[in-house]
Each structure stands twice: as C-alpha cells, then as structure tokens.
Amino acid sequence: MLGPPLAWMLIFYLAALAVLFVSAFWSIDAFTGKLTHAWTLTNFDTILHSSTYHQIAFRTIWMAVAVTLTDALIAFPFAYYMARVAPPRMRTILFVLVLLPLWSSYLARIYAWRLILNQDGALNWSLAKVGLPEQSWAFTNTAMWIVFSYIWLPFMILPVYAALERIPDSFIEASRDLGGRNWTTFRRVIVPLALPGLAAGSIFTFSLTLGDYITPTLVGNVDFIGNVIYRNVLGLTNNLPFAAAYATVPLIVMAVYLTLAKRLGAFEAL
Amino acid sequence: MATPALADSEPAAHPVPAAELDVRLDGIRKTYGDVVAVDRVDLEIPAGEFFTLLGPSGSGKTTTLRLIAGFERPDEGHIELAGADVTNRAPYERDVNTVFQDYALFPHMTVAENVAYGLRVKRVPRAERKRRVEEILKVVRLPELGDRKPVQLSGGQRQRIALARSLVNTPKVLLLDEPLGALDLKLRQEMQIELKRIQREVSDVGITFVYVTHDQEEALTMSDRLAVFNKGRIEQIGAPAEVYECPATEFVAGFVGVSNVLERDGKKFTVRPEKIRMQFDEAGDGELGRIRDVVYVGMFTRYIVELDSGGELTVVRQNLETSSQEALESRGKRVRLEWRPEHTFEIERGGNE
Numbered sequence: 001m002l003g004p005p006l007a008w009m010l011i012f013y014l015a016a017l018a019v020l021f022v023s024a025f026w027s028i029d030a031f032t033g034k035l036t037h038a039w040t041l042t043n044f045d046t047i048l049h050s051s052t053y054h055q056i057a058f059r060t061i062w063m064a065v066a067v068t069l070t071d072a073l074i075a076f077p078f079a080y081y082m083a084r085v086a087p088p089r090m091r092t093i094l095f096v097l098v099l100l101p102l103w104s105s106y107l108a109r110i111y112a113w114r115l116i117l118n119q120d121g122a123l124n125w126s127l128a129k130v131g132l133p134e135q136s137w138a139f140t141n142t143a144m145w146i147v148f149s150y151i152w153l154p155f156m157i158l159p160v161y162a163a164l165e166r167i168p169d170s171f172i173e174a175s176r177d178l179g180g181r182n183w184t185t186f187r188r189v190i191v192p193l194a195l196p197g198l199a200a201g202s203i204f205t206f207s208l209t210l211g212d213y214i215t216p217t218l219v220g221n222v223d224f225i226g227n228v229i230y231r232n233v234l235g236l237t238n239n240l241p242f243a244a245a246y247a248t249v250p251l252i253v254m255a256v257y258l259t260l261a262k263r264l265g266a267f268e269a270l
Numbered sequence: 271m272a273t274p275a276l277a278d279s280e281p282a283a284h285p286v287p288a289a290e291l292d293v294r295l296d297g298i299r300k301t302y303g304d305v306v307a308v309d310r311v312d313l314e315i316p317a318g319e320f321f322t323l324l325g326p327s328g329s330g331k332t333t334t335l336r337l338i339a340g341f342e343r344p345d346e347g348h349i350e351l352a353g354a355d356v357t358n359r360a361p362y363e364r365d366v367n368t369v370f371q372d373y374a375l376f377p378h379m380t381v382a383e384n385v386a387y388g389l390r391v392k393r394v395p396r397a398e399r400k401r402r403v404e405e406i407l408k409v410v411r412l413p414e415l416g417d418r419k420p421v422q423l424s425g426g427q428r429q430r431i432a433l434a435r436s437l438v439n440t441p442k443v444l445l446l447d448e449p450l451g452a453l454d455l456k457l458r459q460e461m462q463i464e465l466k467r468i469q470r471e472v473s474d475v476g477i478t479f480v481y482v483t484h485d486q487e488e489a490l491t492m493s494d495r496l497a498v499f500n501k502g503r504i505e506q507i508g509a510p511a512e513v514y515e516c517p518a519t520e521f522v523a524g525f526v527g528v529s530n531v532l533e534r535d536g537k538k539f540t541v542r543p544e545k546i547r548m549q550f551d552e553a554g555d556g557e558l559g560r561i562r563d564v565v566y567v568g569m570f571t572r573y574i575v576e577l578d579s580g581g582e583l584t585v586v587r588q589n590l591e592t593s594s595q596e597a598l599e600s601r602g603k604r605v606r607l608e609w610r611p612e613h614t615f616e617i618e619r620g621g622n623e
Contacts, residue, residue, distance in 0.1 A: 168372065168374065170370045170371075170372055170374035171374050171376060173339075173341050173361070173368070173370070173374070174368070174370060174374035174376070175376075175387070175391075176340075176341075176360065176361040176362050177339060177340075177341075177361045177362070177366075177367055177368045178362075178367065178387050178388035178391065178435070178436075178439065179362045179388050179391045179392050179439070180362060180387075180391045181360075181362055181391075184391050188387075188391070189376060192378045193377070193378060
C-alpha cells in the first residue's frame, strides 16, 4: 500500500528538491545574465564565506527560535485550559477563536499588524490613552517577532492541546495517589506527556518562520533567508542558482531540527 | 504495624477495636446531579483484611473506593483511616494507594521509574529507593523488567507492575479497582492466586486490601469478607460462605450465585442449586415439577425445573454417571425435588429488584 504515495513523493517532492539541488551548482553569466550549466561551487563559496549571508542566516534561525519559544510559552497555558479545565461549551468557543484567524487572509492579518504597530497606529494610540510611553517598533525585528508569534500561534496550540487532551485522568489520579502534589504532578507527569505535542508544534512554528518572506518584507526592514531567495528568483538579480544554493541552508537546518524533534516523540503526537 | 493507631490513642477514650480498624465509613453519601451514587454507606474494615466491594456496574462500589482514595469528596458522612478523619484530605495526604483498572502506568517512565515514583516524590534517598524497588519487583516476580517501558509489557505484567508501584509505598490500605478486569479468564484465575500470595507475603507490614469487582466468583474466592452493593447501598456484609449460603435479600441471592427464590405461604426463601436433590420418582416428600431446560456444562449439568405449585428452581448435578446424551434427554420429564430445611433461608423482601 506504500507504493503509490511513495511514488508521488518521489516524483513531485524529491525530484523537485533534486532539481533545486543540482541547479545550485550552476551559475549565471555576469554580463548576459544567462544561465550557465557548468558545474561550479561559487554559490556555496559565497554563502560560506560572506559575512552578510552568515548574518542573514543566523538572524533567521534566531528569529525562528525566538518565535517558537514565545509560542510555546503562550500556547501551553492556553491549551491546558482548553483541554483540562474548560467546560465543553467554552472549549468549543476557544477552538473557534483559535481557528478563526486561519480562515482570513494571511496578508490581511499582516497588514492589520502594520496598522497596529505604526508610529501613529492603534498601539501607540492606546498607550497614549493610558499614559504609557510611545513605542517605535514599526519595521524592527521586534515587530517581526510579534507578528510571527501571532500568525503561527494556532499551529502550536493545536498539537499541544491534542497531547494534553489525550492524557487519561487516571494518570493524574495515580500521581496524586502516590503522593504527588499538584506541582509535582504537573512537572513529572503532565509536562513530559505534553512534550511530544510541544515538539510537534515547534516543527510548524520553526519551519514556517524559517521559510517566510512576506512578513519580513511587510513589517521588517532587514533581510531574512526568505527575502534573499525571493529577490534572487524574481528580483533584479534573477540569480536562480544562487537562490537554490541559499535554499539549502534552511533545508539543512530543518533536517537537523526534525531529527531532534523525532527524538522527543513529535511524530507520534501528530 | 498491625495496630498502628494504638500508640497515640488514649486507652480509656478509644476502645482497642476502634484503633484496629483501618477503614471506617460513616454515613457516606455521594450524588452526581440527580443520581445518588452512594447512599448512606457504613463500613468497617479491620487491619489486614482482604475486603471486597461486590456489585453490578453502577451499584456504587467504585465510587466508594474513589471516596476512600480521596479522588471524590462525599456530600455527607465521614471517612476514617486508621482512626484519623481524612474526609477532607487530598489523595496525597492519605496513607492509601490505588491499583487502577487501566493500571495508569506512566508511559514516559521505565518500569523501575514507575515503581519508584511514590518513593521519589516523598524524597526517599536514592539508595533506599533502589533497594525497595528491587525488593518489590521480586515480590511480584518480575525482577528483570525494571528497564522496560510499560508499552513493552503484556497485560498480566502491567498488572503486576501497577501492584508493585502501590505496594512499594507500604500503604495502610491498598485499593484495587477491578484490577483483573482487563485480563483473559486463564490469566485472571492465575492472578487471583498471585494476589492472595502477595497479600500473605506483605502481611508482616499489615496492608489491608480493599478490592472492587463485579465478579461474584472472584469475590467469593479471594475475600475474607465482602459487601454486596446494590443501587448505592450495601445489601449484606459477611464472609463469603455466609453471604453465599444465607443471602439476606433477594438481590444478594440472585447476584451471588444463581437466583433460586421461592414464595410459599407468603414467605420468600432461597435454596442453593447444589443443595437440591432431584429424583425421577414422584413418590415421596418435596416439590413436584417438570424439567423445562437442561444445560450441559461438562463438569456438571444445570436443570431448570418448573414447579407445580408455582415458581422455578435451578438444580445442579455433578455428572457422576450421566453422559451428555442422557442429561439432555431428561428434558420434559417429571421430577421430585428434595432439600433439607436447614439449607433454606428466608430472605427480606428488600433489595428492590
């Protein structure tokens, strides 16, 4: 039964990746801008030795880590309340609230955040109302961190909720029965059993941040891996081989990340 | 350890028997909305006893167990453990441990970590923890499985580990919620014997076993005493033989063993099927009737006899000489049933069954 889906994967996914990888070893003619099919390591050489591209890569990874941690911290108590405290009706309402943003356009939501974070936006207006100092986060990494954390939050809440909801009541009763007070039970039983859910959610938040190029374009002012690739594919430079080479960076990072997540049992939680 | 509360009880104020009680329920009532789960239950279980709460599902036996464990709080009444009122104490403040029906072994811990859990949260030093875990794994006869994860164990092994995880804490009272319910018949019978062996083995520290089951045979084989639950109330408390031979109510007569209830002269009484002698000649004392149905069970045959003066009795006969063919051919035959008057017991009308 594994045959057809595997063939599908090979043709449409792995084949595309292979073409991408092969094209990373090509280059373009500096004068004509035409693609040269000669094997060269120039692109990788540039990426490995240019401090600009290092910086961009580390900035992106660092942002992905920050967003993932932020979402985990916000999602856990929320998911815990949904799964183990809220009465059924409340749970349904919260579910709708979590999913509702996903039904609206992603672009519309990012633009909405632009309006909120602008110098004369809703946030500064509210801060002024309550007498707090005005912020100037618009088009900074802080703005990106906030917007990224906001848009990917549902992808963290749902797997964590699923993991928490699956813990049988008898596990918690057993822990209390054996002498575990509430904090002990939480730390030794609930958190470890929710960990696969957190790992699964982090795959989404981490990889989505790593690959996104729209948010950095709209609410940031510095380059992220996604922007660089985007500019080289469709921008003025039109250097497809370099875009392909730089795209291997997030691919390698994700491969490492998935290996770690697998160890935490993320795939059993999905 | 058998009389632990004696030390701090004043001899004049507390008579000795009260101190030797491990569990005392006094007028316990528990409702869920309109449903009365447990209705004014009184119970006294002396230290070291194997006590069974027997009843059909929804009879309140599991709720009673959960009240003793502290997972539920009663609406009315008091719960005492070893002389101390624990009605309002949390489960982690009670010297009881529970073996859950689904075992509730923590999947993210190894067997040894599971068993050590109670000692660990009570900050027992590592060396002692290790020693006690090894010791109890020997008692349940699974000494080499410490490094496995619960998913790698069979049902019977999980059952033993769940037992070890509770026993390692040497609680005053061990609560068992249908612990053998998930096992197949053969394994269940093995574990019944195992459980009794383990209870004897830990008897020097004096652990009281409170066992919940809906299986009357299990209750009769294992218990020192048992309480028969029906609709949130206790219908009868007594030793297995007492409850089986002289059921107090019609419900008990039916639930423990086969319901053999006759009404004669406005009085109801019961007689156990193996106490009835069935004769194929109609001359003599006893009740006359006709065999309505025959069930061949191998070791014995069960006959259902319709009596001329009304009512039905089940009769059990060992297949000493009869073959299955002969037994089955007796259907429809006229018979005479005899029993000794001392084997009949008059029962209360109660039991609302």
